Amino acid sequence: xxxxxxxxxxxxxxxxxxxxxxxxxxxxRSEIIGVRxxxxxxxxxxxxxEMQRLARVAPLHMKLPSPIERDYNWPGMFTPFEHQKDxxxxxxxxxxxxxxxxxxxxxxxxxxxxxxxxxxQGLVKRCLVICPxxxxxxxxxxxLFKTAMHRTSAIAHGSISKREKVIRxxxxxxxxxxxxxxxxxxxxxxxxxDLIIVDEANAYKNPTTKRWKTLAKLVRPESYLWMMxxxxxxxxxxxxxxxxxxxxxEAVPKRMSAWQERVMxxxxxxxxxxKPHARQIVFxxxxxAIRYEKADCLDLPDxxxxxxxxxxxxxxxxxxxELKDQMLIxxxxxxxxxxxxxxxxxxxxxxxGGAVYTDDRNVLEFDISPRLNVLKEVIEESSNKLLxxxxxxxxxxxxxxxxxxxxxxxxxxxxxxxxxxxxxIFKCFQTVADPRVLVIQPQAASHGVTLTAADTVVFWxxxxxxxxxxxxxxxxxRVGQKNKMTVIHLEGSEVERRMYSLLQGKVDLHEKLxxxxxxxxxxxxx
Numbered sequence: 001x002x003x004x005x006x007x008x009x010x011x012x013x014x015x016x017x018x019x020x021x022x023x024x025x026x027x028x029r030s031e032i033i034g035v036r037x038x039x040x041x042x043x044x045x046x047x048x049x050e051m052q053r054l055a056r057v058a059p060l061h062m063k064l065p066s067p068i069e070r071d072y073n074w075p076g077m078f079t080p081f082e083h084q085k086d087x088x089x090x091x092x093x094x095x096x097x098x099x100x101x102x103x104x105x106x107x108x109x110x111x112x113x114x115x116x117x118x119x120x121q122g123l124v125k126r127c128l129v130i131c132p133x134x135x136x137x138x139x140x141x142x143x144l145f146k147t148a149m150h151r152t153s154a155i156a157h158g159s160i161s162k163r164e165k166v167i168r169x170x171x172x173x174x175x176x177x178x179x180x181x182x183x184x185x186x187x188x189x190x191x192x193x194d195l196i197i198v199d200e201a202n203a204y205k206n207p208t209t210k211r212w213k214t215l216a217k218l219v220r221p222e223s224y225l226w227m228m229x230x231x232x233x234x235x236x237x238x239x240x241x242x243x244x245x246x247x248x249x250e251a252v253p254k255r256m257s258a259w260q261e262r263v264m265x266x267x268x269x270x271x272x273x274x275k276p277h278a279r280q281i282v283f284x285x286x287x288x289a290i291r292y293e294k295a296d297c298l299d300l301p302d303x304x305x306x307x308x309x310x311x312x313x314x315x316x317x318x319x320x321x322e323l324k325d326q327m328l329i330x331x332x333x334x335x336x337x338x339x340x341x342x343x344x345x346x347x348x349x350x351x352x353g354g355a356v357y358t359d360d361r362n363v364l365e366f367d368i369s370p371r372l373n374v375l376k377e378v379i380e381e382s383s384n385k386l387l388x389x390x391x392x393x394x395x396x397x398x399x400x401x402x403x404x405x406x407x408x409x410x411x412x413x414x415x416x417x418x419x420x421x422x423x424x425i426f427k428c429f430q431t432v433a434d435p436r437v438l439v440i441q442p443q444a445a446s447h448g449v450t451l452t453a454a455d456t457v458v459f460w461x462x463x464x465x466x467x468x469x470x471x472x473x474x475x476x477x478r479v480g481q482k483n484k485m486t487v488i489h490l491e492g493s494e495v496e497r498r499m500y501s502l503l504q505g506k507v508d509l510h511e512k513l514x515x516x517x518x519x520x521x522x523x524x525x526x
Contacts, residue, residue: 001013001014001015001016001019001059001062002014003062003063003064003065005046005065005070006043008046008070009045009046010043010044010045010046011043011044011045011046011051011054011064011065012041012042012043012044013041013042013043013044014036014039014040014041014042015039015040015042016038016039016040017035017038017039017040019040019042019057020032020040020042021040022057023042023044023054023057024042026053026057027044027045027050027053027054029044029045029047029050030042030043030044030045030050031043046065046067046070047067048066048067048092048118048121048123051064051065051066051067051093052093052094052095055093055094055288060287060288064093065089066088066089066090066092066093067092067121068088068089068092068113068114068117069085069089071117071120071121072113072117072120074113075116075147075148075149075150076109076113076146076147076148076149077146077147077149078109078146078147080109080110080113081106081297081299081300082299083101083105083106083110083292083296083297083299083300084105084106084107084109084110084113085110085113086290086292087099087101087107087110087111087114087290087292088110088111088113088114088117089114090288090290091110091111091114091226091290092114092117092118094226094288095223095224095225096224096225096226096247096248096288097225097226097227097247097288097289097290098201098226098227098228098229098232098243098247098286098287098288098289098290099111099226099227099228099289099290099291100228100229100230100232100286100289100290100291101228101230101290101291101292101293102230102291102292102293102294102383103230103378103381103382103383103456103486104294104300104304104306104456104484104485104486105230105292105293105294105297105300106300106304107228107230108139108140108143108199109143109146109147111197111226111228112143112144112147112148112173113147113148114226115127115148115173115195115197116147116148116151118195118224119151119172124194124195124224125192125194126171126172126173126174126191126192126193126194126195127172127173127174127193127194127195127196127197128174128176128188128193128195128196128197129173129174129175129176129197129199130176130177130178130181130196130197130198130199130215131175131176131177131178131198131199131200132177132178132199132200132203132374132377133157133177133178133309133310133311133370134308134309134310134374134377135199135200135308135309136155136157136175136176136177136309137155137175137309138306138307138308138309139199139306139307140153140173140175140199141153141155141175144173148173151172151173152170152171152172152173153171153172153173153174153175154166154169154171154173154174154175155174155175155176156174156175156176156180156184157176157177157180160183160184163176163180163183163184163187164184164187167184167187167188167191168187168190168191174193178203178211179211181211181214181215181218182210182211182214185214185217185218188218189217189218193218193223194222194223194224195223195224195225195226196215196218196219196223196224196225196226197226197227197228198215198225198226198227198228199228199229200228200229200377200381201227201228201229201232201243202229202231202232202234202239202243202380202381204227204242204243204246205233205239205240205241205242205243206242207241207242207245207246207256208256212242212246215246216246219246225246225247227243227246227247229381230381230382230383231380231381231382231383232282232286232289233282233286234380234383236274237263237264237274237275237278237279237281237282238256238259238260238263238264240263240282240285240286241256241259243286244285244286247286248285248286248287248288251284251285251287252285260272262275262281263275263278263281263282264278293383293483294455294483294484294485294486295482295483295484297484300484301484302477302484302485303473303477303484303485303486303487304484304485304486304487305486305487305488305489305504306486306487306488306489307488307489307491307497307500308374308377308378308488308489308490308491309491309492310370310371310374310490310491310492311370311492312352312492312493313366313367313368313369313370315366315367316351316352316354316366316367316368316492319351319356319366320348320351320352320493323347323348323351323356324348345464345495345499346464348493348495349391349461349462349464349495349496349499350392351366352461352491352492352493352495352496353368353371353390353391353392353395353460353461354366354367354368354371354395354398355392355394355395355398363394365394365398368395368398370492371460371490371492372398372399372402374490375388375399375402375458375460375490376402376403376406376408378456378458378488379403379408379436379437382455382456382486384453384454384455384456384483385429385435385436385437385438385453385454385455385456386436386437386438386454386456386457386458387437387438387440387451387454387456387457387458387472387475387476388437388438388439388440388458388460389440389441389442389445389457389458389459389460389463389472390439390440390441390460390461391441391442391460391461391462391463391464392441393414393415393441395460396412396414396439396441397412399439399460400412400439403437403439408436408437409434409435409436409437410435410436410437410438410439411425411428411429411435411437411438411439412438412439412440413425413438413439413440413441413444413445414440414441414444415441415443415444417444422444425438426449426450426451429451429453429454430450430451430452430453431453438451438454440472442463442468442469442471442472443468445468445471445472445475449475450475450478450479450480451475451476452476452478452480452481452482454475454476455476455481455483455484455485455486456476456485456486456487456488457472457473457475457476457485457486457487457488458487458488458490459472459487459488459489459490459500460490461490461491461496462489462491462496462499462500462503463503464499466502466503466506469503470506473485473487
């Protein structure tokens with residue numbers, strides 16, 4: 001089949017006779033205008049409704065044009081990349097669809113542009129974005145401000161009454177976290193959201209969960225539903241069932257056990273393994289779908305930066321405030337130097353990251369489960385290996401223990417690991433499947449070490465040197481790297497946010513430590 005746009009008004013297809021006949025029966029503004037051998041020449045009006053109907057019956061491999069390509073001016077602060085335009089094109093054509101673009105390719109902005117275009121055409125009035133807590137503001141609301149600043153948006157978080165007020169308001173886009181949906185299900189169902197976007201959709205892979213059942217009730221037959229994840233069914237073909245049942249229920253059996261028999265082979269009472277053709281079945285089931293990997297996106301920058309915001313737990317917030325109060329008392333009447341500013345900020349960074357060293361070198365541990373869970377989200381959304389830089393030794397142990405509990409293979413590189421052990425770990429990381437993650441103390445990331453098997457760098461918390469920050473990134477950004485790279489900052493406190501900003505801007509932190517300290521403590525210059 002061939003497809004071409006004729007005079008910006010119609011789409012001309014050269015296609016088999018039976019397909020052309022089927023199209024004319026379901027799309028009134030279409031007609032067969034000629035015959036060429038065994039094919040028909042089919043003309044279809046280039047409108048949104050016509051293209052959506054055509055997309056429902058067209059073969060999966062057929063790339064259909066969307067009127068967004070003709071009508072949309074792509075607003076925002078940045079010019080979209082070609083793969084983002086193509087992703088938006090695809091989404092506008094499908095009321096139910098998957099976006100499997102790899103993490104770091106800008107699929108958030110692509111989805112926003114697609115939603116904004118549908119709103120401009122009167123096809124969508126309100127959009128509900130369901131995503132992890134850590135990216136509600138840092139990714140979605142931030143990208144909305146940059147991409148569709150003419151639209152209104154709000155985050156539905158906090159008390160139930162606060163969430164309901166936002167949901168029942170008139171915002172074009174409402175952003176809510178996974179677990180928040182169930183608390184305000186009634187308000188959502190009554191608020192006329194005709195487009196639901198689920199980011200990091202693997203959270204809905206299990207149809208037996210309350211989370212999945214709640215979303216299924218909210219998705220009406222006429223609703224748009226776009227589910228996004230960079231790693232669909234990455235751990236098991238069984239993970240595809242819940243996603244497909246939400247978007248393309250006709251493609252899967254009604255019972256999960258029947259799906260298991262289709263894609264898995266039972267070896268013992270509790271052991272099931274994927275069948276040889278399971279991957280192809282999953283591919284055919286999770287449709288319609290679009291996928292771009294970072295390697296496909298030639299116009300992407302070599303390194304993309306992302307932020308994941310993790311609110312400090314009440315326990316950490318309490319101690320953070322107490323620590324600042326103690327520092328204020330100690331600082332009263334004293335001259336603030338770079339040395340004591342650095343020491344104070346280090347304590348606050350340690351606390352934000354989960355473990356504080358006392359003056360006598362004992363360690364106080366704090367609840368960092370939200371940050372650990374966000375790290376797990378990042379790993380699950382990444383297609384390749386990762387480096388996780390954790391500044392403090394005790395926190396490294398906490399992170400590694402958590403990854404072990406999650407079944408994520410990892411190794412730690414810190415001061416007490418011998419040169420011979422490091423060399424062996426680095427070799428395995430570069431040449432074999434495991435470990436998937438290296439947890440590294442930044443000071444131990446030697447100059448010249450090549451770790452290009454990873455294309456994602458995660459900073460658990462900020463380092464205190466621009467040189468160290470750049471050297472950490474340089475472990476993956478070097479000769480031999482085949483992929484585009486992503487750097488992810490985990491942050492929970494204002495001092496972390498400001499330090500990341502300085503590091504990314506390559507501002508010498510040594511010169512700014514006193515100013516940072518004064519701002520964090522609320523101390524004015526005399």
